[in-house]
Amino acid sequence: MTNRRENEITEAELHAYVDGALTPARHAAVEAWLETHPQAAKDVAEWQAQNEAIRAAFGETPVAEADDLAMVSGLSNRRKKRPGRLAMAAGFALFFLAGGGTGALVTASLDRGESRQTQIAQMLPEASKTNYLVYASEVRHPVEVGADEEEHLVNWLGERVGRKLSAPDLTAKGFQLVGGRLVPFAEKPGAMLMYENDDGDRVTVLIGNNPAQEGTDFRFDETDGVSTFYWTDGSFGYAMSGAVGRETLLGLAHIVYVQY
């Protein structure tokens, strides 16, 4: 035993190894040690598999959801009688291990869907406002794909949302495209586009599915200083939010309305 410190591996280090928390030198030392310690190697392999399974089930990227704002502003009517708007991937991803039992969950989610579809006129402005509040305040990562890749952006989002998409040109009103991102809306992929003017004011456009094809005319909503115009057209719903004042937003929303 030339160097006891180097050769001795504690259980704490095995966990740190599994969680990728060791320095490269210690990581290598543990790796070498495991080759001659099959029982520990078996534990480590088991824990690594657990980590992967847990991440697959629960590790989805956190995204803003339609009811976030209601939760924070104390307006949530979800408690006890919640329609269950967003039975998200977290629940469904669990089936990677089981294979069985899917029938029950799928049924549950369909039941929830019905109550949700009647609320699109309520969900659109709420979701749009939440997206605006969460993403427009981001300094470094307001969007997933920037305006420099506009073609890729609209093709990608269009494909996910299920309609041909373009980024409306708002330069006449002084707003440039910042970019966009994929957002959940009514349990399906939705698209968000963000624009910014020279003063740094931002506005967001939300395009989401409207499965029940409910009709909503052009409407306005203003809460907490955020203005939102929203409307539906066939299978899709649209909303535009910003803290730029009603008149400015109306001018912008009108352009979007015409182009979509």
Next chain:
Amino acid sequence: MSGFEREVLSVLPRLKRYARALTRDVSDADDLVQDCVEKAFARRASWRGDNLQGWMMTILTNLNRNRLRSRGRQPAFVAYDEAEDLASGEAERDPLQLDRLTAALERLDADQRAVLMLVVIEGYRYAEVAEMLDIPPGTVMSRLSRARRNLASALQACNVVELRR
């Protein structure tokens, strides 16, 4: 909307993900997050003005522990042979229990599950978890170790149930 509300809104997606990793279903998780938000607003004065996310994760962890206690269903890990019977009984009552991972996680005690999820899902370092939960680093390690060993046994137990179906 105040600055505080805005900040809470921005950490909400992370809180929801953590809550979903701690609970049985999305509805439970959202109730937990809602409670956590309400508590955060009530205790707003005691927030020191930094790391809102860590502060709220701590509140949520404590609320979850209390929630399970008050329901009287704080799940304790059960020995292998007991687990077998328990699991087969539950499997008939609740088709969701067929999911091995969920079923196994349900048997971890709340403290072990919290440490496991803070490390694996939320990516906190061990020292950060110790600080958030106000426990010594050694306790973080022992909870993590027990969580992993118990989970391994529980997954095995669930396997047995599945083979017998």
